[in-house]
Amino acid sequence: MIRIAAKTIAEKIFSNHSGTDAYAGDIVIADIDFAMSQDGTSALAIDAIEDMSGGRIFDPNKVAMVMDHSCPSPLEGVSAIHDKIRKFGEKTGITVYDWGCGVCHQLVPESGKIVCGDLVVGCDSHTCTYGALNVFSTGVGSTDGAATMIAGKLWFKVPETVRVNFYGQIPKGVFSKDMILYLAGQLGTDGATYKALEFHGEAIEALSVDARMTISNMAIEVGGKAGLMEADEKTLAFFAKHSTRTPAPVFPDEGATYCQTIDIDVSQIGPQIAKPHSVDNVCPIEEIAGLKLAEGYIGTCTNGRLEDLAIAAGILEGEKISKDCRLVVAPASRDIYLEAMEAGYIQTLVKAGACIVTPGCGPCVGTHNGVPSNGENVISTANRNFKGRMGNSNAFIYLASPATVAASMIEGRIADPRAYLN
Amino acid sequence: MELCAKAFKFGDDINTDYVISGKYKFKSNDMDELAHHAMEELDPNYYERVSPNGGILVAGKNFGMGSSREQAPLVLIHSNTYAVIAKSFARIFYRNAINTGLPVVECDTDLIDEGDELKIDLEAGVVTNVTKGIEIPFAPLPPVMAKLLADGGLAAHFKKYQGFNL
Known part of the structure; x- marks a missing residue:
């Protein structure tokens, strides 16, 4: 060699x-x-x-x-x-x-x-x-x-x-x-x-x-x-x-x-969604926008950091999540949780209707904190959407950015976050 | 080492959540108990079908992708799965399999169907499909992996040499 x-x-x-x-x-x-x-x-x-x-x-x-x-x-x-x-x-x-x-x-x-x-x-x-x-x-x-x-x-x-x-x-x-x-x-x-x-x-x-x-x-x-x-x-x-x-x-x-x-020329891409049940099953948001949702999750080692919570709070400020949806938020660490409280993000998310859970993995691995029901669609900031990942094999997990999850929670359907950003 | 058993065939991209779901992995650290849920997402009867007489799990590309859980090779071992044959493996599962003593073979699996009688000769690098009367060659394990497997997995190797001796 x-x-x-x-x-x-x-x-x-x-x-x-x-x-x-x-x-x-x-x-x-x-x-x-x-x-x-x-x-x-x-x-x-x-x-x-x-x-x-x-x-x-x-x-x-x-x-x-x-x-x-x-x-x-x-x-x-x-x-x-x-x-x-x-x-x-x-x-x-x-x-x-x-x-x-x-x-x-x-x-x-x-x-x-x-x-x-x-x-x-x-x-x-x-x-x-x-x-x-x-x-x-x-x-x-x-x-x-x-x-x-x-x-x-x-x-x-x-x-x-x-x-x-x-x-x-x-x-x-x-x-x-x-x-x-x-x-x-x-x-x-x-x-x-x-x-x-x-x-x-x-x-x-x-x-x-x-x-x-x-x-x-x-x-x-x-x-x-x-x-x-x-x-x-x-x-x-x-x-x-x-x-x-x-x-x-x-x-x-x-x-x-x-x-x-x-x-990859990022100027040519828009918001992306990974559809069930594989992370490479990716499409532009336009192809799937409007799909009815039951649950949203913002958190995990992928997207539970301060900037992620700030983006979600920015979109949900003064808004209410859809009556048809539950939103779970898990800050990635205690320090992030405290910083997010000091910045007012947690108050904004709670007022919008979110459940804030203990800093950690949250419902990502299917052990607790929001196991979806049969046939439900979930939009999540996590990194995996395998069948059964969140604890129910009959649920469907869509992966997206915190902005997309926040916008989707307002509409109760997969929604393009660009309409909510100034 | 020669391994003989029936093929239990699966598809491409089988992730370790499918080998053993996260919801079970936290309930128990007893692999015999967890083994009852091996491959459950794809075949709820896998354990009942494979455990009485043993079997060889056959899959397509990228077997074992995803999580680092070592429970994945362990529940296969404890369900009486003698080996996994796949077109390719994900990296962490491949290492975990060797470390825990589960033989893994990378070869073309298109010529193997569910229920075929298989014979694996690990040293010679040949899978024989006894049912179809064909031989499928495979590249032997890299020397480092072969040594770990021959020593009975990483823990046994580490104890034998009081550290790494690769």
């Missing part, structure tokens, strides 16, 4: 963490900067850690377990899992986030324990979210997570990279969620399997950190191992606010090898 000097972001981060000159296709054992699991994956991880090491953790300061998927506990079985996590935390000294702290993929960046250039694994497929912060982060299963928490290392195949250039000016009513849904429609659910994505272009630069995280979060929905972005002044401002560590931004080299390059 001919070795060339130029590297992608992924190749650089794996080189830096493995002490090798790593290129796509290489197998490396790499040092991990942070590892995490959540309440759906921690029980198996704890069992594996006990089995493999008797409960030894390489560095408790670099490991966290988060209760977010089903909090406060609605079931005895969940309570038992949560109890197990708390006891493991007391025993090992790792960080445990209990009920109401928020979604793991908001808490880990907010914790300040990760910065640009880091390599992070999480026992949750949406761990790829931190790519927006120039962190190579990827989802693994509980046993891989356990091995990492014990050894501080994990083996990887260095991925090839798909380069996605989002260029042009983002039109009114189009948000980062629409950009990533559009890409999912183009690539399909396995379009980037085993590969890293690198997102570039003026449309990415124009986005806030909150909005960028929505895009990286959904890299896994096209099979991606990571959804990486370059660091800029917005990224560094995020770390200056949250972390005492010094970020080490990683940029791709000129001439790095990409297995595929995709150019």
Whole structure:
């Protein structure tokens, strides 16, 4: 194999963490900067850690377990899992986030324990979210997570990279969620399997950190191992606010090898909807507007951040949601919840008729907080619309931006948010 | 290792929510109990059909997409599913399967129908469709994965070598 000097972001981060000159296709054992699991994956991880090491953790300061998927506990079985996590935390000294702290993929960046250039694994497929912060982060299963928490290392195949250039000016009513849904429609659910994505272009630069995280979060929905972005002044401002560590931004080299390059002119796209039961079943909103809805959900690791709540509150200010609909809102973290209260967003949403639920995953995973009924249509800001995802196999989930969900709740039907934005 | 069983055929893009739904995953950490719900979204009788005599799950492209839940390969193992054969696999499921000791084979599955008698020779890299009398070759596992599977999965490997020895 001919070795060339130029590297992608992924190749650089794996080189830096493995002490090798790593290129796509290489197998490396790499040092991990942070590892995490959540309440759906921690029980198996704890069992594996006990089995493999008797409960030894390489560095408790670099490991966290988060209760977010089903909090406060609605079931005895969940309570038992949560109890197990708390006891493991007391025993090992790792960080445990209990009920109401928020979604793991908001808490880990907010914790300040990760910065640009880091390599992070999480026992949750949406761990790829931190790519927006120039962190190579990827989802693994509980046993891989356990091995990492014990050894501080994990083996990887260095991925090839798909380069996605989002260029042009983002039109009114189009948000980062629409950009990533559009890409999912183009690539399909396995379009980037085993590969890293690198997102570039003026449309990415124009986005806030909150909005960028929505895009990286959904890299896994096209099979991606990571959804990486370059660091800029917005990224560094995020770390200056949250972390005492010094970020080490990683940029791709000129001439790095990409297995595929995709150019998307965002000025040509409008609001997008992913129809049931697949995230790549995407259409422009015009094709589906008017479909009757029963439930809306604003939240999740994809779209439960402050900017998302601000957009929803902006549309619902002085409005009432349709009498035929219920709207559930879950802030992604306690800090976001507090900031949204201080800004008045929560009051606006409650006055409009929304149910505000505990910071966490909300009804996304089908365990609680708003399981739809048979035959009902749900519009959600989440990242998955699989059959049965929200706890009922006979419901239909449509994915959209927070603006589209808010506008749709006013009309009780899928509605174009552009009519509600000045 | 040679595995022989009947084919249980599914389609493309089977996600891990379909292998084991989130609503069950939080109710119990007992895989024997959860296994009763394996593949329930697509075949409510999967467990009853596969568990008495064992079976090989056969699918199209992108098997195991979505969630990182390791309960997915575990409920297949606990339902007496000996292996999964698919045209392609999603990354996290593929790793989880090897880590938990569930053999996964990537090959053309168009020539396999529901109920066909299959024989998988993992070392030789051949799936034999005994019913149809045809052999389907497949590329053997990458060396790292083959070693982990041969050691009985990641936990066994890690204990054997007190860490990674790949």
